[in-house]
Amino acid sequence: MKKMGVIVSNLFLWGLVNCSVLSLMAVCLVLTHITIISVTVFLHRHQAHRSLELAPSVSHFFRFWLWLTTGMVTKEWVAVHRKHHAKVETEHDPHSPIHFGIHNILWAGVRPYRSSAKCSEVLEKYGQGTPNDLIENRLYTPYHFLGIILMLCIDLGLFGLVGGTIVWAVQMVWIPFFAAGVINGLGHYFGYRNFEPPDASTNIIPWGILIGGEELHNNHHTYSDSAKLSVKWFEFDLGYVYIKMLCCLGLAKIKRTIPLMPSDADTEHQILTLITKCKMNIIDRYRKEVIYHLVHNSVPKDLFSRHRISRHQLSRWLHRESNFLAKYKLTKLEKILKTQPILNTIYQHRKQLSKLMHNNKIKKSELLLSIQDWCRQARKTEIKQLEEYSQWLHELISLNSQRL
Numbered sequence: 001m002k003k004m005g006v007i008v009s010n011l012f013l014w015g016l017v018n019c020s021v022l023s024l025m026a027v028c029l030v031l032t033h034i035t036i037i038s039v040t041v042f043l044h045r046h047q048a049h050r051s052l053e054l055a056p057s058v059s060h061f062f063r064f065w066l067w068l069t070t071g072m073v074t075k076e077w078v079a080v081h082r083k084h085h086a087k088v089e090t091e092h093d094p095h096s097p098i099h100f101g102i103h104n105i106l107w108a109g110v111r112p113y114r115s116s117a118k119c120s121e122v123l124e125k126y127g128q129g130t131p132n133d134l135i136e137n138r139l140y141t142p143y144h145f146l147g148i149i150l151m152l153c154i155d156l157g158l159f160g161l162v163g164g165t166i167v168w169a170v171q172m173v174w175i176p177f178f179a180a181g182v183i184n185g186l187g188h189y190f191g192y193r194n195f196e197p198p199d200a201s202t203n204i205i206p207w208g209i210l211i212g213g214e215e216l217h218n219n220h221h222t223y224s225d226s227a228k229l230s231v232k233w234f235e236f237d238l239g240y241v242y243i244k245m246l247c248c249l250g251l252a253k254i255k256r257t258i259p260l261m262p263s264d265a266d267t268e269h270q271i272l273t274l275i276t277k278c279k280m281n282i283i284d285r286y287r288k289e290v291i292y293h294l295v296h297n298s299v300p301k302d303l304f305s306r307h308r309i310s311r312h313q314l315s316r317w318l319h320r321e322s323n324f325l326a327k328y329k330l331t332k333l334e335k336i337l338k339t340q341p342i343l344n345t346i347y348q349h350r351k352q353l354s355k356l357m358h359n360n361k362i363k364k365s366e367l368l369l370s371i372q373d374w375c376r377q378a379r380k381t382e383i384k385q386l387e388e389y390s391q392w393l394h395e396l397i398s399l400n401s402q403r404l
């Protein structure tokens with residue numbers, strides 16, 4: 001009887017699997033890693049952006065795992081995230097550090113998430129196409145807290161009172177901190193930018209391992225439909241490695257990656273699709289062929305020492321939307337532009353081009369006319385690089401008959 005009591009109390013304290021501290025740490029890492037992959041592959045890339053298809057078995061595994069480890073409802077997560085993309089950095093963005101403050105999003109990002117997730121209008125408008133089957137409506141949505149209670153019982157049973165509580169606590173804070181805090185906070189505040197979309201998104205670090213590739217948030221905001229989040233040769237997206245593995249097993253199909261500039265858009269519809277899909281490629285070409293070239297070849301050398309600015313910085317500032325440039329940088333840039341009319345011209349043309357490309361309210365038919373007009377104005381400047389770029393853009397958006 002006494003022996004039985006010892007066994008029960010040992011089971012209660014140490015669980016079915018008697019783990020060392022190191023083994024418990026490894027368990028935490030593996031379990032939270034599965035959760036991270038479920039968020040990035042299933043919730044984010046598959047559900048919110050439809051950039052890949054998943055086999056029903058894989059899709060359901062991820063959904064079940066997220067119910068067990070996070071208590072998040074797919075429709076709520078997807079709706080809040082789509083709203084973030086649609087209203088990014090405005091007062092309607094559910095979690096912009098520019099508006100809410102970096103500390104509020106980093107340490108308590110889950111609060112603004114919850115208030116948006118409870119709004120029926122947000123769910124209705126942005127939550128379309130998410131799971132709507134029997135198990136979703138009868139279990140996962142109405143009893144979303146049941147999963148994490150079940151997970152607590154499993155952790156306590158496997159690792160005992162102390163180990164189980166620690167493993168469960170780590171699982172519970174992992175996603176609220178890394179997804180709601182780090183990605184939504186630091187991903188719009190700290191890091192480097194490959195592209196200049198009209199928001200403050202950044203790549204936190206180039207190696208997307210710990211958060212499964214979500215670290216590459218600037219790449220994602222630039223090409224939000226792409227299943228692959230890495231762009232440069234030195235960047236790494238672990239989530240995409242899992243997607244490729246699932247593809248090899250016939251369990252996933254990639255629908256979209258970063259668009260390449262097509263050379264054969266012949267109808268007006270094809271040209272308008274090209275502009276919508278490749279607008280960031282078009283703007284980025286302006287950076288490389290006009291801004292970079294002029295800053296490196298046509299600006300007097302003493303300007304850089306006088307204003308204590310490098311060529312690289314000046315190129316970046318000329319390409320960035322002014323509302324995402326720190327005030328002191330903008331003041332310095334404006335000072336430089338006053339003395340450099342060529343730089344000022346290419347800066348103003350870049351601003352007009354971005355405005356046109358990101359204008360969602362303009363009618364499609366008017367967009368082509370406006371870009372053609374921009375090209376005409378650019379050619380009048382008699383700045384060689386700008387003329388060449390405008391010629392390229394004019395040909396890109398012209399119908400076959402007009403190109404000849």
Ligand SMILES: [Zn+2]
Pocket residue numbers: 084184187188201217221
């Ligand atoms: Zn974002």
Ligand SMILES: [Zn+2]
Pocket residue numbers: 044048049081085220224
């Ligand atoms: Zn997204």
